[in-house]
Amino acid sequence: MHEDACIVRTRPLGDPGRGSLGLSVVIAMYNEEESLTELRDRLLPVLEATGLGFEIIFVDDGSKDGSASLVERFVAQDPRIVLVRLKRNYGKSNALMVGFSQARGERAITMDADLQDMPENIPALLEQGQYDLVSAWRKSRHDPPLKRNLSKIFNRLVELFFRIKVKDINCGFKVYQRHLYKSLRLYGDLHRMTLVLAKMEGATFTEVPVEHAARKHGKSKYPLFRARGIWDLLSLSVMGSLQLRPFHFFAPYGVVLVGLGGLTFLYILLKTLLGSGASGLAHTLLIMFILLGVNLFLVGLQLETVLNLFRQEHPFQQTIKELVTHGQPQPEVRASGER
Numbered sequence: 390m391h392e393d394a395c396i397v398r399t400r401p402l403g404d405p406g407r408g409s410l411g412l413s414v415v416i417a418m419y420n421e422e423e424s425l426t427e428l429r430d431r432l433l434p435v436l437e438a439t440g441l442g443f444e445i446i447f448v449d450d451g452s453k454d455g456s457a458s459l460v461e462r463f464v465a466q467d468p469r470i471v472l473v474r475l476k477r478n479y480g481k482s483n484a485l486m487v488g489f490s491q492a493r494g495e496r497a498i499t500m501d502a503d504l505q506d507m508p509e510n511i512p513a514l515l516e517q518g519q520y521d522l523v524s525a526w527r528k529s530r531h532d533p534p535l536k537r538n539l540s541k542i543f544n545r546l547v548e549l550f551f552r553i554k555v556k557d558i559n560c561g562f563k564v565y566q567r568h569l570y571k572s573l574r575l576y577g578d579l580h581r582m583t584l585v586l587a588k589m590e591g592a593t594f595t596e597v598p599v600e601h602a603a604r605k606h607g608k609s610k611y612p613l614f615r616a617r618g619i620w621d622l623l624s625l626s627v628m629g630s631l632q633l634r635p636f637h638f639f640a641p642y643g644v645v646l647v648g649l650g651g652l653t654f655l656y657i658l659l660k661t662l663l664g665s666g667a668s669g670l671a672h673t674l675l676i677m678f679i680l681l682g683v684n685l686f687l688v689g690l691q692l693e694t695v696l697n698l699f700r701q702e703h704p705f706q707q708t709i710k711e712l713v714t715h716g717q718p719q720p721e722v723r724a725s726g727e728r
Contacts, residue, residue, distance in 0.1 A: 413496070415485060425502060450480070468715035526598045
């Protein structure tokens with residue numbers, strides 16, 4: 390590390406500690422040493438041409454090669470570059486959350502470090518500034534056929550579950566307005582689902598066709614098919630109903646089941662009064678309806694409690710190992726009305 394040029398410190402969540410900027414580029418990286426120099430050399434002129442103040446935040450997601458050491462040299466050479474090192478590999482969603490927590494731009498750009506997302510396409514995304522979220526659409530993808538076809542299937546599943554038309558749900562090359570990226574809560578593989586999360590928040594979004602480059606170095610860090618993405622899709626479709634008041638989601642089903650239990654009890658009581666007696670199945674159904682109904686009430690209450698705790702705690706903050714910046718930190722400048 391360049392001790393005379395870099396400052397290593399850990400910065401608390403929501404306290405970037407420097408002045409506000411027009412753009413923050415958040416790049417999650419994992420073993421991408423071979424592509425980083427070219428990425429920086431192509432990215433800087435594009436950002437400078439926008440005329441906006443900017444920063445580039447590299448989040449090292451536990452790389453085992455020389456990625457972090459190389460970016461430390463970038464930091465020593467350019468104060469607009471920041472490195473956040475994580476304790477180990479936690480996954481892209483966590484890395485993006487860390488990057489967003491450190492960003493201070495009015496807009497945040499997310500892109501991969503492997504050069505398949507071309508920096509030269511950034512101006513086309515920035516032109517759509519009237520939207521809360523602008524997502525790149527890789528119209529001509531340079532990926533294996535199986536990967537492209539699986540992505541198409543996932544796009545259709547998103548349309549089926551969430552009733553939104555998407556062309557490229559998996560593309561991570563995006564531009565977010567500050568109010569949106571600061572409010573996102575990503576975990577699992579939800580970094581793939583930010584268009585859906587934006588819709589749930591009532592945000593506006595659009596997709597812009599861009600060029601997609603073939604991978605120059607290394608290999609993809611993600612398998613062709615990750616079942617975890619499917620589970621996240623299913624859970625998100627349920628959480629869309631649960632995110633405000635989980636108890637309100639489960640309570641009606643609990644009422645129905647308890648009601649069925651009540652009717653079953655009346656049936657058993659009537660049969661008993663008539664002297665014929667109810668069957669063992671009726672008694673089993675009575676117990677089952679009552680237990681399931683009560684359990685749904687309890688599940689709703691438990692989820693309400695867990696959700697409230699989740700809103701207060703941000704586990705991704707605990708994954709930061711260190712922050713590397715160039716020069717002394719400046720006082721933070723907050724937007725008007727922002728907390």
